[in-house]
Amino acid sequence: MNESRTEHAATVTIPEPGAFRFAENLSYLSRSSNECMYQIRQNTVRKALACDQETAVVEVSEDEYQHIAIRFLGNSPPSARMRAYAEAYVRDWLDLNTDISSFYELAENDELLRDVVPRFYGLRVIGIPDLFEAVCWGIIGQQINLAFAYTLKRRFVEAFGQAVPYEGDSYWLFPSPETTAGLSVQDLAPLQMSGRKSEYLIHVATLIAEGRLTKEMLLASSGCKQAEQLLTAIRGIGPWTANYVLMRCLRFADAFPIDDVGLHNAIKLLLHQEAKPTKAALQRLARRWQGWEAYATFYLWRTLY
DNA sequence: TCCCAGGCCTCGG
């Protein structure tokens, strides 16, 4: 064995659930070369994590026994807290705790999913475990093309986030709500962020920094609809952003961004139609996805890359 | 130049 210099038993392994393929998920993670929150290299993904004041860079890969391996890079061994945090983070990120077999069963009888699901077998809804990051990504992505959204996110992260260095590269931690709450619209203008979006970001940062919006609060809702109402009451968060966040961060399987233009385009292309589906057509399609709207949406999005 | 992007808010009917 050719061991590297990190000798502090700093690997956590997680058995993969059924209907999971690491490569398929890595393929989704690779969709933008402009992504700044992690780096793909060969068959692994590297990312900075922070737990309390402690930071780490981890490399997530798949070992030969169908386990996910989280290896801590760097010379200082992670604390027990950090190890536990990293495992929970990766479980959430890659959705390792969800049994999706009933989604796959449902897909077999669906005119759209019947063909799509086998193409991307083992793909999970990739999460954005941090609430502030998820809301920001939603707001940033409103109304602009995805390429520009990635650019805006990168500028925001590199201007106000924290770099964790490893082997000459910077692994970025997302800007904190506290830092963002202290910014002004003028601070964000040089990033080419619109004034309106800057207001939204700063406002939601303030809510989260003050503890007036938390994941616990949303998870304690009676259901997806009530959680959606909590979110859409916030300026800058409409139905699309709310459902996007509920899907990617809170992991409501029935979250459904029905207004999403990407979803509309995916359906149009798959059905070889001239026009995008009407709202009524979308509702009709989604009736069969009940309880799994988020997964259905994510798989349909996947067809676009 | 024009239109579309992983929308949302405001305002007038």
Add this chain to the structure above:
DNA sequence: CCGAGGCATGGG
């Protein structure tokens, strides 16, 4: 409740 207009900018 519903539709139109404005927002800012990049990319095809």
